[in-house]
Amino acid sequence: MSSEAETPEKALKAGRGYGRVYNFNGGPAALPQEVLEEAAGELLNWRGSGMSMMEISHRDKRVVQMVGDCESDILALLGLGSEWRAIFLQGGASLQFAMIPMNFAADGAVSDYVNTGMWSDKAYKEALVCGSKARLAASSQKDDFTRIPDSFDFSQEARYVYLTANNTVRGTEWRSFPEKAPAPLISDMSSDFLSRPLDLKNFVLAHAGAQKNVGPAGLTIVLIKPEFAATGKKGLPRLLDYRTYLESDSMYNTPPVFSIYVAGLVMKWLRNKIGGLSRMAAINQKKAAALYLAIDQSQGFYRGTAREDSRSLMNVTFRLPTPELEEAFLAQAKKEGLWGLNGHRSVGGIRASIYNAVPAEAVKTLIEFMAEFQRRA
């Protein structure tokens, strides 16, 4: 494994001497270097407490304040008013697959699912397990999940319509969400949360595992309208009831304090360094456009797997002419300090995850590498 430990000159420079690679991991994924530096700098003595932030009671008022600030920063970045809350949970996006139907569609109530691939399929199946009469309002399975559906068969009885904003595995992303669904929308936004401004007017809930675009694993952020939470099934175990988190400001039991802390630093980074979500979206669009252009101008050597109108700005998926070339591409890329480019284990191929924290410089280096690899192939 010694070649994996060698850090090429280019990456060393990008990592400002830390020996960091260009990180294209699908998740857990890159965090902004400034955030890591700040966390490292105050790790041993957090804000004059004489302790690290992992060693303090979550009832300490500084910690309570920190958690509250993280919530208000998320709401402020998204421009959400007082009809929304952000709450902090554990159990990943996958627990939300169960909690949503348990709260809002148990006991045979109808729920509508749009199947755009693995994560939405899992959510749909979990709804069935949790006693919902879940149905598929649309699916792109027959197109091998290469696109986002554009026509829907919604039920008039559904309690909600569930969709996955960005398919991390296949590299497809909703450009805009259905306007005319009879039921309110719920979305898994794990892999594009805070990558762009969101119009949540038709939504009642959106959830995101932190480890793609926001912070360390162990934290799930749920945006929820308390008015909607109030309609949930009563008598659930406390930690499975959204009201518990709303009523306790996410402090019913010990929250994932360190993960929330890092997420809070990411919010400040988004606000102060980037300048908000419109700026973030513009940066993300530029990165993705450059990479897709490199794919499209490769005379078919690189082939994007998602349909053009459904291409994700977060996960750019493509293939090379043969599996052998893909293997060589991945091996050579690692030597150049370009890390995590392998496709999801369920589909193979190449996936460049270019989340918020992946700098334009990393994308530029990847594009240069792709051109060079093609020249030599």
Ligand SMILES: *Cc1c(COP(=O)(O)O)cnc(C)c1O
């Ligand atoms: C990664 C991912 C998940 C799974 O998240 P966990 O936190 O591991 O449960 C779910 N949905 C999407 C869209 C993802 O990208």
